[in-house]
Amino acid sequence: MSTNQAPDGPRRSTVRSLLRLWPYARIARWRIAGSVAAALTASVSVLAVPVVLRRIVDGPIADHDMAGLWPLAGLLLLLGLAEAGLFGVRRVVVARPLARVEAAMRGDLFAKLQRLPVSFHDRWPSGQLLSRATSDMFTMRLFLAFPLVFLIVNCTVFLVGTGLMFALDWRLALIALIPMGPLTWLTHHFEQRYSGAARRAQDQNGDLATVVEESVLGIRILKAFGRHRTMAERFAEQSRSLRETELGKAGMLANLWAVIVGLPELALGAALALGAVLVAHDEMSAGTLVAFLSTALALRWPVESLGWLVAYANEAATATDRFYEVMDEPEPSDTEPSDTEQAGPGPAAERGIRLSGVRFRYPDAPADSPDLLCGIDLHVRPGETMALVGATGSGKTTLTALLPRLYEATGGTVALDGRDIRTIPRAELRELVAVAFEEPTLFSASVAENVLMGAPAAGTEQLAAALDTAQAHFVDRLPAGTATQVGEQGLSLSGGQRQRLALARAVVGDPRFLVLDDPLSALDVHTEALVEQALRRVLDGTTALVVAHRPSTVMLADRVAVLHEGRIAAVGTHHELLQSSAVYRELMTGEAAPVPEGISTR
Template identity: 55%
Template sequence: MTNSKPTAPTAPANPRTTTTASLKRLLPFARPALPALGASAVAAIVATVCGLTFPLVIQWIIDGPIARRQLGGLWWPAVLLVILGVAEATLFWARRMLATRPTMRVEASMRAALYERLQQLPVSFHDRWPAGQLLSRAVSDLSTIRRFLAFGLVFLVVNLATFVIGVGILITLSWPLGLIVAALAIPLVLLSFQYESRYQILARRSQDQVGDLATVVEESVLGVRILKAFGRSSHLRRSFLRQAGDLRDTELSKSKVISVLWAVIIALPEIALGIALVLGVRQVAAGTLSAGTLVAFFGTAMGLRWPIDSIGWLLAIANDTAAASDRYFEVMDAPVTVTSPDHPIPAPNPSGRLRLKDVRFHFADAAAVDGHPADTLRGIDLDLHPGETVALVGATGSGKTTLSALINRLYDVTGGSIELDGVDIRDLDLDVLRSRVSVAFEEPTLFSASVRENVLMGKPDGSDDEVRAALAVSRADFVDELPWGLDTRIGEQGMSLSGGQRQRLALARAVVAHPSVLVMDDPLSALDIHTEAEVEAGLRSVLAGTTTLVIAHRASTVMLADRVALLQHGRIAAVGTHSELMSTVPAYRDLLASRDDAARAAEVNA
């Protein structure tokens, strides 16, 4: 198996995808929030109209009570201004309250859908994708989408409506001056389209770099013991700083693009207002325009500054969100290749009969030979009888772990078939299959949860008695010495425990459900000789009634088996008892002898 993972692309997967098309993909998730967002937009538009009414009231004051020197007539306009101010503030509060909860629910539903998808996707997908890239999509990208829905989308609508309403008011007040302000919309639209494509590429690159940076941080935290032990912290720090510098450069490039756009967006209204001011003053001087109308015109025009100035910022948010949407749907669109059949065959009564028939397998990224991917497994035939224990031995890289991952469909065979109780495992419901086949991996993965919760992942409805019985089998009596026994929380990856303790808990998790088939990938490799002997004694009671395939590297583990299968060059080279193979198969004898010598040397050094 290759462990290499791709570097995230620095441009959209489909460069022809427009911002609008990317944003439209959010519609199925956003649809429940649309009524609230519509109400939020209406509240904001009405609040803006209240603000645009201020200059008209001021026009009334200047051309009315002030021009006629009737100060008593100021009361009603003053009361109206207070009402408009209170209404504007209240409506903006309502806008935020209307948008916040629904958009948070959208974010939560998208995050839940992404998590569910990650659980459905095959192991081959996770082999290729760095964890930091997935983490950044689940956290920062979804936060970007929520902010756009709650604020950016609403104000794209609100600011457009504000501009149209405001220009309408300006034209009503003075159509020549109003047309001057309206004319600036043409260069703004053209300029926005010009800068959109450049910013879109940079937005995608930035988000991919955030994912890469998250991967470096995650690996440095999980591997902190290795980094400290080998004194390599400074090396990874340099790598982190280099990637952080790349991200900084991308963000600076984004800032340069948006700053130019923003500068022009600010300059154009200033020019238009300057021209309008000169013409307006001349009209007032000529008596064709009242002073109140000119003040109202410029008061309304200044009220349009925020909708105009925010165009660049809103376009930036829209492009960031489009890139986040593309990244999100890259995961959601990934094919789920290991699934339950549409019409699964009812599982027969469990007996534990396991049969491998001409099993072939290659990884998707395997090197091609004669135009075809090279098989890791090249035709495996193996029959395990109910209750039988078969040890699988072979040199490093022979495909033992790969074979073990096929039994419960972590990967699917690319040729041949695997049958459980006479039924092809691809015809069984996936949940049923995995309830009957348990796996204990060589590298145990524990979660930040209690001992009880970690063990019961093998049987969610199990009792404490079943947990303790499984711990007894794996000889994990150290649990009783932990501060809170079964309730003791294990740190991330179980690093607070020794390697042997982690393996014993993982073994307890595998046996707690009393599976029909138990697959053990060298589950005792981290144990010393004495503890291994104790665990093997406990396992014998379980293995007596369970069909077991155990990947073995030491003769002591092989002794647990009724039969032994030698895997060589992707094929089963020999099958027999341990003593038969020792006497008749030199390759088997040499393999076990070399490993026992290595194990004894490691024990002496320890």
């Protein structure tokens, strides 16, 4: 997925985007309300200061009454302490519940990523998903903790302060409010421009995370080919792009801030000049002017913070949009069997693996390109091992991925023991079908944990049997045996060792159906022979489809299916196909020998 640009179509408004946070924020709604109440009380207490100052100036100071000054001075001190205490309470009130909100959102995002199909992960760079689960989550949590609260509080304080200024003197109030018209227009214009820049920066941050992740995971390749400078240049280019975007955002915010700060200062200066004239002509008391100016100064923060709060609201809105881009992705659903479909195993003739008219094309394939699989018809009988051979790129791996529904067939049906796999719940389907991929993936866990992912309920004896089948006796020489941590991607092990652990993971649960995608490609000849010998015992008790590239792997199978130009070109034993199929003979021997007369290759 291209991530440097926001998705096509009209952008959701900032308010509508932020409202989508409500299902999560509602669990902390009372704490957020308490935070708003504490901050609002603290801010309103600041507006009480000008009233007290007016009484001090027009009372004890004008009358030279020192005795009357101390109680009012004490009241000012109490107001200051109350403000500080209430702002402290505000932070304490929301810290824990908003951490729970962030944890809930991150948990839902992770669970969603586990449920989405492989085709989704094929399109999305992992760095983009990582940035949504980390930096975007922090942005949304911080918005709920601070900008959201002060958008409400500052607007309320501004309205109350404006009312107080009109109560003190309506003429000065009108002068002080002159900048509000230009500021409203400017803020709206700023919001439209800033939202696009904020989205671009967050997408570029995801791209940068992708570069870092690829560099770390591929560090051996980069070092082996001396390409670390190339990756460093790519990283620097992505960093420059992000830096330019962030500087552009800072420039827009700086321009807005300059106007937001400058215009009210000019208006305040004009109000001060008029107020001084009014005081000089005894049309206003000095205390009233001091109170008005104090009120206007107290409103500086609500006005000046407007630009920052609007900017952060846009950051949070784009982070919310990015979060829901993943959460809104449709999930593959289990299809309930209709009245005519069988929920249990079908007749004996339908047992095993049966593919009927199966077609497949990748979602992002060009519209004018042919299907990768063009009507596959294949029956693997119960207890039979079928080898699947074909040229590179013919679709063998894709075909095997249809059985556990890692990809969805775009046409035709795939059935296991007579049951359409679309009618089998995914959890049950993936207990029935075990898979070993050509490129083994291990996790940052122990050997035992990696293998037992194939059957969490399996015991020590089954673990040992699976490791023995895969000839993974090297585990005994590891520092902690099966408790040894293999490290990220299992890179502390050799390719053959990783492949044997992946094979053990596939066979540990004694699955009814087994799919092996060239599982022995990284093994030496001696180890391959031992694994094949042990694997035959497993294959005798299961129905298996094995992708094979070498004759030694083909010999594990009872029959062989040849995949050619998106179709099954021939099915038979190894020796039969050597005689009857030119395609198979070329794949196995590299020689396109003539086909004997009268024998079809189809």
